[in-house]
Amino acid sequence: MPLLECIDLAPGYGANAVCPPLSFSVEPGDYLCVLGENGSGKSTLMRTILGLQKPVAGEVRLGDGFLPNQIGYLPQQTAIQKDFPASVMEVVLSGCQGKHFFQPFYTKAQKEMAQKQLQRLDALGLSRKCYRELSGGQQQRVLLARALCATEKLLLLDEPVSGLDPQATQAMYDRIRDLNRQQGLAIIMISHDIPSALRDATRILRLGNHPFLGDVEEARKTFLTEAPKGGEEA
Amino acid sequence: MKTLQYILFLSLIALLLASCGGAPQKSTTANDTNTPAAEVDMTTMSKTMVYSEINFMRSNPERYMGKTIRVEGIMEYNPLLHRRYCVIADATACCSVQLEFVLKGDHSHPFLNALDSQNMQLPGANEITPQPDPQNGSKIVIQGYFQTFQEREKQSVILTDALYCH
Amino acid sequence: MSEIIKNLLDYLQFPFVQYALIAGTLIALCSSLLGVTLVLKRYSLIGDGLSHVAFCAMACALPLHMTNDMPLTLLLTIACAVLLLRSGRNTRFTGDAAVAMISVASLALGYLIINLCASSANVSADVCSTLFGSTSILTLTPVKVWLCVALSVVVVTFFVLFYHKIFAVVFDEEFARATGVRVEMYNLLLAIVIAVVIVLAMNLVGSLLISALVVFPALSALRVYKSFLSVTICSVVVSVLGTLLGIIISILSGTPVGVTIVAVDLAVFILFCIIGACKGK
Known part of the structure; x- marks a missing residue:
């Protein structure tokens, strides 16, 4: 029972599709990595799946009983956010906002869940701190906790390690892999990092000049044979 | 600590506001020996207050009826209409309001007969000659009795039996 | 000092001073609440822009x-607020350039219309008082005070x-x-509320100084406080106290009300900068 199905989906703006029509589904426990050069349409695809923009053609179908507000999302940070005066708890709790139309105050259960998510990511000690005073890696962890407040089933991540130092990058990959393998969360992740993608993912989708969609074993073989051409541009 | 300071300051403001009163009562000793003390002396108030109070007078004349008003402003004499005005500007000096006045002993005002039947003419007023007018645009201090009259279906305010103070 | 207190207590007996203090507090409360969201969305000059639109509408x-x-006035200002604040990545006509254009264009148009259709002799005074507020807040009627109360509620x-x-939505x-949050709806509501507050706040400080009232308290709070809730509360307190103090100082010393309030807000901002710098060390 797939969580999400894309049927002949052509994401784009207006009448211009950024990539040819795609058809694939995401099952529970999948880890789909979306690769491709800049401008190949990765972010556009993700935004189309989330319903943030309309596709040029095709549709995104959600599984039975799976609602749009049950998808977690970790977008790229804006400059405004990096400098925002908010406590970490306020940021994480804002992940619960999509659940109810009218909810002036957070319930105890929601506050406990926020704490739980922070603990899952070893970030409970940050809960009282000011968001803008955290390091890049810490901020990403907080945003991940926020995304987890919105979902238990499917998580979409847009370049979650961009701008992080190698240590933080590795820590983030470990956490995402843990969420997928131990906690059973389905992941769709946009990335530029092919080695890590080949290591952690179950399926690869590559957009751009050499499109590819398949299992990670097939991907390894395909990419290996491409290596003599100079490999992928990062 | 900061919160406590804010609360204290707010309470102080609230306390001050609690001293709400009715009509304003102000009396001071006369600034000169020529005129007695005015009931509403605006020469001791700041420009901001004077302008606001004049506006308030015009929209709530019943509160000031018959009171002696003393105010400082700029002289304006309209020779065509033979009417005198004391012009008061606000603090930004871009807006001004005119307060018309009739000098003591002057009977030439076109609407004098239409003035309030509360006869404000003092005994012996008919024998007094009005004071000479200062130059147009000069600073003046006048004191008179606050009244209203109807001018072409509009109620206007005026100071009668006014005297120039020095 | 006692002379000043005595004068102040005398002045506080005047109804129009009481109205000014009440209306001032309420408008300061509303504009500071909105100021935090506007500053964080990087729309600090929208207060200025929308107040010029309101000025143009009054001229029309x-x-x-x-x-x-x-x-x-409300209709035109709300329309512009919605236009400027609407969300969406693909809108070309947003951001500070749009605010600047609408702000300057409506100011010029408004003044042009007033000049062409001058029914009162004192055109420049009308314009000046709309832009700077002059003593409008000290000449409020009870109806306008009640309007302020309703708006604040x-x-x-x-x-x-x-x-x-x-x-x-702001973060x-x-x-x-x-x-799943209905972002469009909240942005629309915010735009309407901002427009209404700005139209009413023009009574307080006039068009030119609206931005200060919206922006300064929020910026002061941002220097020192670290969570969204504490920034909002501090902004409100700073705004209300600054307004009250500004009104009191202006009636005691005879300075124009609007500019005095802004001067007080600026002094508070500098104070908070110092506090923030000391805290940081």
Whole structure:
């Protein structure tokens, strides 16, 4: 029972599709990595799946009983956010906002869940701190906790390690892999990092000049044979 | 600590506001020996207050009826209409309001007969000659009795039996 | 000193001073609440822009011989607020350039219309008092004070009930939309509330100084406080106290009300900068 199905989906703006029509589904426990050069349409695809923009053609179908507000999302940070005066708890709790139309105050259960998510990511000690005073890696962890407040089933991540130092990058990959393998969360992740993608993912989708969609074993073989051409541009 | 300071300051403001009163009562000793003390002396108030109070007078004349008003402003004499005005500007000096006045002993005002039947003419007023007018645009201090009259279906305010103070 | 206190207590007995203090507090409360969201969304000059639109709308009411220009003013200002604040990545006509253009164009148009249709002799005084507010706040009628009260109740209620949604939308609009928050609706509501507050706040400080009232308290709070809730509360307190102090100083010393309030806000901002710098060390 797939969580999400894309049927002949052509994401784009207006009448211009950024990539040819795609058809694939995401099952529970999948880890789909979306690769491709800049401008190949990765972010556009993700935004189309989330319903943030309309596709040029095709549709995104959600599984039975799976609602749009049950998808977690970790977008790229804006400059405004990096400098925002908010406590970490306020940021994480804002992940619960999509659940109810009218909810002036957070319930105890929601506050406990926020704490739980922070603990899952070893970030409970940050809960009282000011968001803008955290390091890049810490901020990403907080945003991940926020995304987890919105979902238990499917998580979409847009370049979650961009701008992080190698240590933080590795820590983030470990956490995402843990969420997928131990906690059973389905992941769709946009990335530029092919080695890590080949290591952690179950399926690869590559957009751009050499499109590819398949299992990670097939991907390894395909990419290996491409290596003599100079490999992928990062 | 900061919160406590804010609360204290707010309470102080609230306390001050609690001293709400009715009509304003102000009396001071006369600034000169020529005129007695005015009931509403605006020469001791700041420009901001004077302008606001004049506006308030015009929209709530019943509160000031018959009171002696003393105010400082700029002289304006309209020779065509033979009417005198004391012009008061606000603090930004871009807006001004005119307060018309009739000098003591002057009977030439076109609407004098239409003035309030509360006869404000003092005994012996008919024998007094009005004071000479200062130059147009000069600073003046006048004191008179606050009244209203109807001018072409509009109620206007005026100071009668006014005297120039020095 | 006792002379000053005595004068102040005398002045506080005047009804128009009481109205000014009440209306001032309420308008300061509303504009500071909105100021935090506007500053964080990087729309600090929108207060200025929308107040110029309101000025233009009031000017338009002249040739149409309207006795009450409030409905037209509100309508035009709300329309512009919605236009400027609407969300969406693909809108070309947003951001500070749009605010600048609308701000300057409506100021010029408004003045042009007033000049062409001058029914009163004192055109420049009308313009000046609309721009700088002059003593408008000290010449309020009870009706206008009640209007302020009604508006404040609406704005505060809106803010309290939708506080967390507003935070979510301001902090991360994309995430909020992706997780099911009706971002368009909240942006629309915010735009309407901002427009209404600005039209009414023009009575307080006039068009030119609106931005200060919206922006300074929020900026002061941002120097020192670290969570969205504490920034909002501090902004409100600073704004209200600054306004009250500004009004009191202006009636005691005879300075124009609007500029005095801004001067006080500026002094508070500098103070908070110093506090923030000391805390940081």
